[in-house]
Amino acid sequence: MSAMSTTIVDSSxxxxxxxxxxAQTPAPADLIGRVAVVTxxxxxxxxxxxxxxxxxxxxxxxxxxxxxxxTCDVGDSAAFEHCLQETAAQYGRLDILVNNAGLGTHTLPHxxxxxxxxxxxxxxxxxxxxxxxxxFAAMRGRGGSxxxxxxxxxxxxxxxxxxxxxxxxxxxxxxTRELAVEWATAGIRVNAVAPCQVRTPGFAPLxxxxxxxxxxxxxxxxxxxxxGRLAEAExxxxxxxxxxxxxxxxxxxxxxxVDGGNLALNAGGTVGTLR
Ligand SMILES: NC(=O)c1ccc[n+]([C@@H]2O[C@H](COP(=O)([O-])OP(=O)(O)OC[C@H]3O[C@@H](n4cnc5c(N)ncnc54)[C@H](O)[C@@H]3O)[C@@H](O)[C@H]2O)c1
Numbered sequence: 084m085s086a087m088s089t090t091i092v093d094s095s096x097x098x099x100x101x102x103x104x105x106a107q108t109p110a111p112a113d114l115i116g117r118v119a120v121v122t123x124x125x126x127x128x129x130x131x132x133x134x135x136x137x138x139x140x141x142x143x144x145x146x147x148x149x150x151x152x153x154t155c156d157v158g159d160s161a162a163f164e165h166c167l168q169e170t171a172a173q174y175g176r177l178d179i180l181v182n183n184a185g186l187g188t189h190t191l192p193h194x195x196x197x198x199x200x201x202x203x204x205x206x207x208x209x210x211x212x213x214x215x216x217x218x219f220a221a222m223r224g225r226g227g228s229x230x231x232x233x234x235x236x237x238x239x240x241x242x243x244x245x246x247x248x249x250x251x252x253x254x255x256x257x258x259t260r261e262l263a264v265e266w267a268t269a270g271i272r273v274n275a276v277a278p279c280q281v282r283t284p285g286f287a288p289l290x291x292x293x294x295x296x297x298x299x300x301x302x303x304x305x306x307x308x309x310x311g312r313l314a315e316a317e318x319x320x321x322x323x324x325x326x327x328x329x330x331x332x333x334x335x336x337x338x339x340x341v342d343g344g345n346l347a348l349n350a351g352g353t354v355g356t357l358r
Contacts, residue, residue, distance in 0.1 A: 115140030123184030127283030157210030263336030
């Protein structure tokens with residue numbers, strides 16, 4: 084990670100609750116025999132999810148534009164469907180799909196082109212839909228779990244050019260609820276995780292954006308996170324693992340914030356100062 088993001092983590096006003104414990108705690112081996120596909124698995128949250136599900140015993144196939152097991156653009160519905168069908172055929176089943184691949188963008192609404200608007204929605208929302216639709220055939224009747232990666236941006240406005248990104252993440256929440264209702268009787272649970280800011284390669288460039296006051300953006304973000312630090316990718320992966328596993332057997336249609344309390348605080352509250 085960049086030095087700047089390290090500074091942000093260390094500058095927490097409320098101390099830095101240990102993040103390392105998640106990575107160091109062994110994942111429960113509750114996915115033995117399961118086959119999982121994780122999109123956007125080459126780096127960041129997707130890589131951490133793939134590693135976590137593997138550690139839990141699943142056979143995991145990572146999809147990405149490059150650098151993963153399968154090269155696949157999730158915004159290309161035909162290609163994504165083909166890759167998922169091939170994977171399910173090769174392994175004889177598909178139990179878990181994690182729709183993690185996503186594009187961030189920070190173009191202000193009045194400067195946003197049709198092309199960028201369409202591309203973000205196609206990858207972020209379309210990617211979840213195309214994957215879920217293709218997974219349905221493999222999971223129907225025998226059961227399965229789909230976990231989509233939304234964001235706190237899906238339920239609170241962030242400004243700073245997050246316009247189409249936020250719209251896409253809100254849509255993922257509703258896609259999750261609709262599919263959960265539609266597919267419950269087919270034995271398929273559909274849930275989502277909504278992270279706050281996570282220390283990943285995709286997040287780092289935001290801190291270099293010249294339009295933002297670098298001296299303030301970090302403290303402002305941290306001020307909105309009661310636990311007082313950015314998330315680690317492994318912490319998001321732990322939430323995904325839970326929802327994907329039988330430990331969440333009666334949970335469907337939820338968007339689980341893994342956000343250090345960010346959504347609970349919202350804009351009007353004040354983080355306590357007790358130590
Ligand atoms: N990092 C954060 O602060 C944060 C916060 C909330 C939500 N999220 C969401 O979590 C997910 C992962 O974020 P990250 O920070 O790890 O991102 P990242 O940019 O570090 O990694 C994303 C991965 O997805 C891949 N990808 C992008 N477009 C793709 C496509 N069309 N087809 C296949 N793969 C594609 C990229 O190649 C990359 O490997 C995204 O959906 C993001 O919106 C991230």
